[in-house]
Amino acid sequence: MEPRYLVDAMLGNVARKLRMLGYDTEYTADGASLEGAASSGRILVTKNSALLRRAARLHVTTITGDAEHTIMRRLLRGHMPTVSGERARCAICNGATEEVPLREALDRAPPGIMHTKFWGCVSCGHLYWEGTHMDRLREAARDWI
Template sequence: MGANHPGTVASGVETATADDTALLLDVMLGKLATYLRMCGYDAAYAMDGDGEDPGDERLLARASAEHRVLLTRDISLAGRADRSVLLAGRTPIVQLRELESVGFTIELGERPARCGACNGPVGPLGDDEPIPEFAPDPTETTLWRCRDCGQVFWRGSHWRDVESRLNEN
Protein backbone atom coordinates (compact mmCIF):
# COMPACT_ATOMS: atom_id res chain seq x y z
CA MET A 1 0.00 0.00 0.00
CA GLY A 2 1.54 3.38 0.65
CA ALA A 3 4.37 5.37 2.10
CA ASN A 4 4.97 6.25 5.73
CA HIS A 5 2.39 8.68 7.11
CA PRO A 6 3.60 11.34 9.53
CA GLY A 7 1.46 11.41 12.63
CA THR A 8 0.91 7.66 12.80
CA VAL A 9 2.33 6.36 16.05
CA ALA A 10 2.39 2.72 17.15
CA SER A 11 3.02 1.93 20.80
CA GLY A 12 3.75 -1.63 21.87
CA VAL A 13 3.12 -2.97 18.33
CA GLU A 14 5.91 -4.14 16.02
CA THR A 15 4.12 -6.17 13.35
CA ALA A 16 0.56 -7.37 13.05
CA THR A 17 -1.30 -9.95 11.02
CA ALA A 18 -4.94 -10.98 11.09
CA ASP A 19 -3.88 -14.34 12.55
CA ASP A 20 -2.08 -12.95 15.58
CA THR A 21 -3.49 -9.50 16.40
CA ALA A 22 -6.89 -8.63 17.89
CA LEU A 23 -7.96 -5.01 17.60
CA LEU A 24 -10.32 -2.60 19.38
CA LEU A 25 -11.36 0.49 17.43
CA ASP A 26 -12.64 3.61 19.15
CA VAL A 27 -15.90 5.37 18.23
CA MET A 28 -14.24 7.41 15.44
CA LEU A 29 -13.21 4.36 13.39
CA GLY A 30 -16.40 2.47 12.51
CA LYS A 31 -15.80 2.37 8.74
CA LEU A 32 -12.22 1.23 9.29
CA ALA A 33 -13.53 -1.68 11.41
CA THR A 34 -15.43 -3.02 8.38
CA TYR A 35 -12.34 -2.91 6.16
CA LEU A 36 -10.16 -4.59 8.79
CA ARG A 37 -12.76 -7.33 9.25
CA MET A 38 -12.71 -7.88 5.49
CA CYS A 39 -8.92 -8.28 5.81
CA GLY A 40 -9.53 -11.00 8.42
CA TYR A 41 -8.77 -9.06 11.60
CA ASP A 42 -10.71 -9.65 14.81
CA ALA A 43 -11.66 -5.97 14.90
CA ALA A 44 -14.01 -5.14 17.77
CA TYR A 45 -15.60 -1.71 17.48
CA ALA A 46 -16.47 0.46 20.48
CA MET A 47 -20.04 0.96 19.26
CA ASP A 48 -20.77 -2.76 18.65
CA GLY A 49 -23.50 -4.18 20.83
CA ASP A 50 -25.80 -1.60 22.38
CA GLY A 51 -24.54 1.30 20.23
CA GLU A 52 -23.55 3.35 23.28
CA ASP A 53 -20.17 5.07 23.57
CA PRO A 54 -18.41 3.07 26.31
CA GLY A 55 -16.10 5.92 27.29
CA ASP A 56 -12.32 5.93 27.47
CA GLU A 57 -11.95 4.01 30.73
CA ARG A 58 -14.05 1.07 29.55
CA LEU A 59 -12.23 1.02 26.19
CA LEU A 60 -8.85 0.91 27.91
CA ALA A 61 -10.02 -1.81 30.30
CA ARG A 62 -11.42 -3.89 27.44
CA ALA A 63 -8.29 -3.52 25.31
CA SER A 64 -6.17 -4.67 28.26
CA ALA A 65 -8.44 -7.52 29.38
CA GLU A 66 -8.86 -8.90 25.83
CA HIS A 67 -5.22 -8.27 24.80
CA ARG A 68 -6.31 -6.04 21.93
CA VAL A 69 -4.37 -3.28 20.19
CA LEU A 70 -6.35 -0.05 20.53
CA LEU A 71 -6.75 1.92 17.29
CA THR A 72 -7.72 5.55 17.80
CA ARG A 73 -7.48 9.10 16.48
CA ASP A 74 -7.40 10.43 20.07
CA ILE A 75 -3.85 11.38 21.16
CA SER A 76 -4.63 11.21 24.87
CA LEU A 77 -6.37 7.83 24.63
CA ALA A 78 -3.54 6.32 22.57
CA GLY A 79 -1.01 7.47 25.13
CA ARG A 80 -2.88 5.74 27.96
CA ALA A 81 -3.19 2.32 26.28
CA ASP A 82 -0.63 -0.48 26.74
CA ARG A 83 -0.69 -1.19 22.99
CA SER A 84 -2.09 1.33 20.56
CA VAL A 85 -1.88 2.89 17.14
CA LEU A 86 -2.65 6.58 16.82
CA LEU A 87 -4.06 7.30 13.37
CA ALA A 88 -4.01 10.71 11.71
CA GLY A 89 -6.03 9.95 8.56
CA ARG A 90 -9.73 10.58 8.24
CA THR A 91 -10.68 8.01 5.60
CA PRO A 92 -10.47 4.22 5.87
CA ILE A 93 -8.10 3.83 2.91
CA VAL A 94 -5.65 6.41 4.33
CA GLN A 95 -5.96 4.76 7.76
CA LEU A 96 -5.23 1.34 6.24
CA ARG A 97 -2.11 2.76 4.60
CA GLU A 98 -1.06 4.20 7.95
CA LEU A 99 -1.52 0.81 9.61
CA GLU A 100 0.52 -0.85 6.89
CA SER A 101 3.30 1.72 7.35
CA VAL A 102 3.68 0.65 11.01
CA GLY A 103 3.77 -3.09 10.29
CA PHE A 104 0.19 -4.29 9.80
CA THR A 105 -0.54 -6.76 7.00
CA ILE A 106 -3.41 -5.32 4.95
CA GLU A 107 -4.80 -7.70 2.32
CA LEU A 108 -7.95 -9.59 1.48
CA GLY A 109 -7.77 -13.34 1.84
CA GLU A 110 -9.20 -15.87 -0.57
CA ARG A 111 -12.38 -15.99 1.50
CA PRO A 112 -14.01 -13.81 4.14
CA ALA A 113 -12.98 -14.70 7.69
CA ARG A 114 -14.91 -12.08 9.70
CA CYS A 115 -18.35 -10.52 9.35
CA GLY A 116 -18.13 -6.87 8.35
CA ALA A 117 -21.29 -6.12 10.34
CA CYS A 118 -20.74 -7.90 13.67
CA ASN A 119 -17.13 -9.22 13.63
CA GLY A 120 -18.33 -12.82 14.01
CA PRO A 121 -16.51 -15.72 12.36
CA VAL A 122 -17.53 -16.57 8.80
CA GLY A 123 -17.70 -20.13 7.54
CA PRO A 124 -18.86 -21.97 4.44
CA LEU A 125 -22.60 -22.03 3.83
CA GLY A 126 -23.94 -25.48 4.62
CA ASP A 127 -25.97 -27.45 2.08
CA ASP A 128 -29.09 -27.32 4.26
CA GLU A 129 -28.83 -23.63 5.23
CA PRO A 130 -31.34 -21.17 3.76
CA ILE A 131 -30.09 -18.81 1.07
CA PRO A 132 -31.44 -15.25 0.79
CA GLU A 133 -33.21 -14.44 -2.49
CA PHE A 134 -30.69 -11.66 -3.26
CA ALA A 135 -27.68 -14.01 -3.02
CA PRO A 136 -26.15 -15.49 -6.18
CA ASP A 137 -26.69 -19.11 -7.13
CA PRO A 138 -24.47 -21.25 -4.83
CA THR A 139 -23.69 -23.60 -7.74
CA GLU A 140 -22.02 -20.65 -9.53
CA THR A 141 -20.55 -18.64 -6.60
CA THR A 142 -19.18 -19.80 -3.26
CA LEU A 143 -21.24 -18.49 -0.34
CA TRP A 144 -20.28 -18.06 3.32
CA ARG A 145 -22.37 -17.23 6.41
CA CYS A 146 -21.55 -15.36 9.60
CA ARG A 147 -21.87 -17.84 12.46
CA ASP A 148 -23.06 -15.08 14.82
CA CYS A 149 -25.55 -12.90 12.89
CA GLY A 150 -26.32 -15.11 9.86
CA GLN A 151 -25.33 -12.60 7.16
CA VAL A 152 -24.39 -14.26 3.84
CA PHE A 153 -21.21 -13.27 1.97
CA TRP A 154 -19.68 -13.90 -1.44
CA ARG A 155 -16.84 -12.43 -3.46
CA GLY A 156 -18.85 -10.05 -5.62
CA SER A 157 -18.52 -6.47 -6.84
CA HIS A 158 -18.10 -5.03 -3.32
CA TRP A 159 -15.21 -7.44 -2.63
CA ARG A 160 -13.57 -6.51 -5.96
CA ASP A 161 -14.05 -2.78 -5.23
CA VAL A 162 -12.35 -3.07 -1.82
CA GLU A 163 -9.58 -5.20 -3.34
CA SER A 164 -9.01 -2.53 -6.01
CA ARG A 165 -8.84 0.23 -3.38
CA LEU A 166 -6.36 -1.75 -1.29
CA ASN A 167 -4.12 -2.23 -4.32
CA GLU A 168 -4.06 1.46 -5.32
CA ASN A 169 -0.75 3.25 -4.86
Protein backbone atom coordinates in the same frame (compact mmCIF):
# COMPACT_ATOMS: atom_id res chain seq x y z
CA MET B 1 -0.26 -14.56 15.64
CA GLU B 2 -2.52 -12.24 13.65
CA PRO B 3 -2.94 -8.76 15.13
CA ARG B 4 -6.30 -8.08 16.76
CA TYR B 5 -7.81 -4.63 16.91
CA LEU B 6 -9.96 -2.40 19.07
CA VAL B 7 -11.36 0.32 16.81
CA ASP B 8 -12.88 3.61 17.94
CA ALA B 9 -16.58 3.62 17.05
CA MET B 10 -15.94 6.86 15.12
CA LEU B 11 -13.97 4.78 12.59
CA GLY B 12 -16.71 2.35 11.59
CA ASN B 13 -15.48 2.06 8.01
CA VAL B 14 -12.03 1.01 9.15
CA ALA B 15 -13.51 -1.60 11.49
CA ARG B 16 -15.72 -3.10 8.76
CA LYS B 17 -12.78 -3.28 6.34
CA LEU B 18 -10.55 -4.95 8.91
CA ARG B 19 -13.24 -7.56 9.59
CA MET B 20 -13.68 -8.23 5.86
CA LEU B 21 -9.91 -8.68 5.64
CA GLY B 22 -10.23 -11.32 8.36
CA TYR B 23 -8.90 -9.45 11.39
CA ASP B 24 -10.58 -9.94 14.75
CA THR B 25 -11.86 -6.38 15.35
CA GLU B 26 -13.95 -5.07 18.23
CA TYR B 27 -15.46 -1.61 18.61
CA THR B 28 -14.98 0.75 21.50
CA ALA B 29 -17.11 3.78 22.29
CA ASP B 30 -15.27 6.40 24.36
CA GLY B 31 -12.52 3.96 25.26
CA ALA B 32 -14.70 1.36 26.94
CA SER B 33 -12.75 -1.93 27.18
CA LEU B 34 -9.43 -0.14 26.75
CA GLU B 35 -8.19 -1.85 29.92
CA GLY B 36 -9.19 -5.15 28.32
CA ALA B 37 -7.15 -4.25 25.25
CA ALA B 38 -4.14 -3.68 27.46
CA SER B 39 -4.35 -7.20 28.88
CA SER B 40 -5.38 -9.01 25.68
CA GLY B 41 -2.90 -7.26 23.39
CA ARG B 42 -5.44 -5.67 21.06
CA ILE B 43 -4.14 -2.70 19.08
CA LEU B 44 -6.18 0.50 19.49
CA VAL B 45 -7.11 2.35 16.28
CA THR B 46 -8.38 5.88 16.88
CA LYS B 47 -8.09 9.55 15.88
CA ASN B 48 -9.10 10.72 19.36
CA SER B 49 -6.17 12.36 21.16
CA ALA B 50 -7.61 11.85 24.67
CA LEU B 51 -8.00 8.14 23.90
CA LEU B 52 -4.44 7.99 22.56
CA ARG B 53 -3.14 9.48 25.81
CA ARG B 54 -5.09 6.96 27.90
CA ALA B 55 -3.78 4.12 25.74
CA ALA B 56 -0.21 5.34 26.21
CA ARG B 57 -0.65 5.24 29.98
CA LEU B 58 -1.94 1.66 29.74
CA HIS B 59 0.88 0.67 27.32
CA VAL B 60 -1.63 -0.23 24.60
CA THR B 61 -0.18 -0.17 21.08
CA THR B 62 -1.99 2.40 18.93
CA ILE B 63 -2.42 3.27 15.27
CA THR B 64 -3.70 6.69 14.29
CA GLY B 65 -3.91 8.97 11.26
CA ASP B 66 -5.86 11.90 9.85
CA ALA B 67 -7.56 10.03 7.04
CA GLU B 68 -8.95 6.54 6.56
CA HIS B 69 -6.41 5.66 3.85
CA THR B 70 -3.52 6.79 6.08
CA ILE B 71 -4.78 4.56 8.86
CA MET B 72 -5.27 1.58 6.52
CA ARG B 73 -1.77 2.10 5.13
CA ARG B 74 -0.29 2.08 8.64
CA LEU B 75 -2.33 -1.00 9.56
CA LEU B 76 -1.16 -3.02 6.59
CA ARG B 77 2.45 -1.76 6.63
CA GLY B 78 3.17 -2.76 3.08
CA HIS B 79 1.69 -6.25 3.24
CA MET B 80 -0.91 -7.05 0.63
CA PRO B 81 -3.75 -8.64 2.58
CA THR B 82 -5.53 -11.76 1.45
CA VAL B 83 -9.03 -10.74 0.46
CA SER B 84 -11.28 -13.78 0.39
CA GLY B 85 -14.58 -14.97 1.71
CA GLU B 86 -12.84 -17.89 3.43
CA ARG B 87 -10.81 -15.53 5.55
CA ALA B 88 -13.34 -12.75 6.15
CA ARG B 89 -15.03 -12.17 9.48
CA CYS B 90 -18.57 -10.83 9.73
CA ALA B 91 -18.51 -7.07 9.00
CA ILE B 92 -21.53 -6.63 11.26
CA CYS B 93 -20.67 -8.56 14.42
CA ASN B 94 -17.02 -9.75 14.05
CA GLY B 95 -18.16 -13.39 14.13
CA ALA B 96 -16.25 -16.08 12.25
CA THR B 97 -17.74 -17.20 8.94
CA GLU B 98 -18.09 -20.65 7.42
CA GLU B 99 -19.05 -21.87 3.98
CA VAL B 100 -22.79 -22.35 3.47
CA PRO B 101 -23.93 -25.19 1.16
CA LEU B 102 -25.09 -23.78 -2.18
CA ARG B 103 -28.68 -24.99 -2.02
CA GLU B 104 -29.21 -23.51 1.44
CA ALA B 105 -27.43 -20.27 0.48
CA LEU B 106 -29.59 -19.75 -2.60
CA ASP B 107 -32.69 -20.10 -0.41
CA ARG B 108 -31.37 -17.42 1.91
CA ALA B 109 -29.79 -15.04 -0.64
CA PRO B 110 -31.72 -12.16 -2.22
CA PRO B 111 -33.26 -13.09 -5.59
CA GLY B 112 -30.94 -12.63 -8.57
CA ILE B 113 -27.68 -13.46 -6.77
CA MET B 114 -25.87 -15.76 -9.18
CA HIS B 115 -22.81 -16.73 -7.14
CA THR B 116 -21.80 -20.28 -6.37
CA LYS B 117 -19.84 -19.75 -3.17
CA PHE B 118 -21.36 -18.36 0.02
CA TRP B 119 -20.29 -17.86 3.61
CA GLY B 120 -22.46 -17.30 6.65
CA CYS B 121 -21.64 -15.70 9.97
CA VAL B 122 -21.72 -18.33 12.72
CA SER B 123 -22.89 -15.70 15.25
CA CYS B 124 -25.55 -13.57 13.51
CA GLY B 125 -26.25 -15.65 10.40
CA HIS B 126 -25.54 -12.86 7.90
CA LEU B 127 -24.84 -14.28 4.43
CA TYR B 128 -21.83 -13.21 2.30
CA TRP B 129 -20.62 -13.99 -1.19
CA GLU B 130 -17.74 -12.96 -3.42
CA GLY B 131 -18.97 -9.89 -5.22
CA THR B 132 -18.54 -6.17 -5.65
CA HIS B 133 -17.71 -5.66 -1.95
CA MET B 134 -14.72 -7.96 -2.13
CA ASP B 135 -13.63 -6.58 -5.52
CA ARG B 136 -13.71 -3.03 -4.17
CA LEU B 137 -11.80 -4.04 -1.08
CA ARG B 138 -9.16 -5.78 -3.20
CA GLU B 139 -8.78 -2.66 -5.34
CA ALA B 140 -8.59 -0.35 -2.31
CA ALA B 141 -5.97 -2.58 -0.68
CA ARG B 142 -3.63 -2.02 -3.65
CA ASP B 143 -3.68 1.70 -2.85
CA TRP B 144 -2.98 1.15 0.83
CA ILE B 145 0.21 -0.85 0.47
